[in-house]
Amino acid sequence: MNIFVINSGSSSLKYQLFRLPAEQPLCSGLVERIGLDNSVITHKVFPAVGEEQVVRRTLDLPDHRAGLREVLQLLTDAEIGILQDPNEVEAVGHRVVHGGESFAATTIITPEVKREIKRLFPLAPLHNPANYVGIEVAEQIFPQAQQVAVFDTAFHQTLPEYAYRYALPEELYREQGIRVYGFHGTSHKYVAAQAAAYLSNPQARLITVHLGNGCSMAAVRGGVSVDTSMGFGPLAGLVMGTRSGDIDPSVIFHLIGQLGYDAEQVSNLLNKRSGMLGLAGNSDMRDISRALEAGDERATLAYELYAYRIKKYIGAYAAVLNGLDAVVFTAGVGENDALVRRLVCQELDFLGIELDEAKNATRSPGIREINQKESRVKVLVIPTNEELEIARQCEELLSTKD
Known part of the structure; x- marks a missing residue:
């Protein structure tokens, strides 16, 4: 086919x-x-x-x-x-x-x-x-x-209700469907399966970290998504190329009430003018990396803030999973930016995460293990292949239909 x-x-x-x-x-x-x-x-x-x-x-x-x-x-x-x-x-x-x-x-x-x-x-x-x-x-x-x-939302349909519901009036969920949906599900599903096979552990407790222009994380146990950083829309969670990620809703009220923004202007601000673009003046991590190497202070802060948000979610998801077998980095930034991985993994040895600097800095095809030998938790770089996962699902659906 x-x-x-x-x-x-x-x-x-x-x-x-x-x-x-x-x-x-x-x-x-x-x-x-x-x-x-x-x-x-x-x-x-x-x-x-x-x-x-x-x-x-x-x-x-x-x-x-x-x-x-x-x-x-x-x-x-x-x-x-x-x-x-x-x-x-x-x-x-x-x-x-x-x-x-x-x-x-x-x-x-x-x-x-x-x-x-x-x-x-x-x-x-x-x-x-x-x-x-x-x-x-x-x-x-x-x-x-x-x-x-x-x-993208399908993989996260397994979230328990206490993870996908918001603390809002019941009718907003029942009548309007306001809840956590989660995104990048095809990528999280693919790399989680690859990691479980690599570890020879189908019940592995994994944190998958998808870092591209859009960024999200998932807590996966036994191949099942149990929590994820994006929510009702793909704006929540991590800092992204042009998206703000998590933000205090009071900021939105201030923008509207004190600065005269309307809803469309707020949406444009948070979706298209924030994130790394807002912090560093550029949404492409390769350009920001070059600016950082040149000593640009905005680029330095942007990298630190970007990595800090990921680290916070690792701590939260390790608690959700009651332990951790591997952290998986994937997608364009996750697979290629050694500095991001180093900033994220530093000072996480209490969780059993110990990065090998030499392995982290070395590129090679396929699945890479970049943790130290004695690290209790594996740190893996796994190239995502959302296209293959999509093709497989198409074939499965159409074969069943026939």
């Missing part, structure tokens, strides 16, 4: 084309810095024999629609294309961030499903609109393919 997977992030677009049951993609790619100057497309083709082919293009992409159209041109390119006819794709799997209370599992996309995804835009304003655009463009390019939605 040929499955094309689209994973639209807040400023990026990842994709892979699979021919399942083989789990090695035929091609993959990443579109970065969408909406910024000098957007970059990196497209890789993996032939059956010979070396992979890599194409890199730098151009201005104002939105996700423009990015996806460039990707589709590469897929059907006369020289490096994998597809001759878009109808060769049998299914398109879409990452959709927010499923609300409506979607607890992978779902075939219908007009009703699209309407519900659109209705949920206010709960994930940076993501669901981009996901929706991906669906609409894919429907045009792959009209014969089955369109499938895989929801």
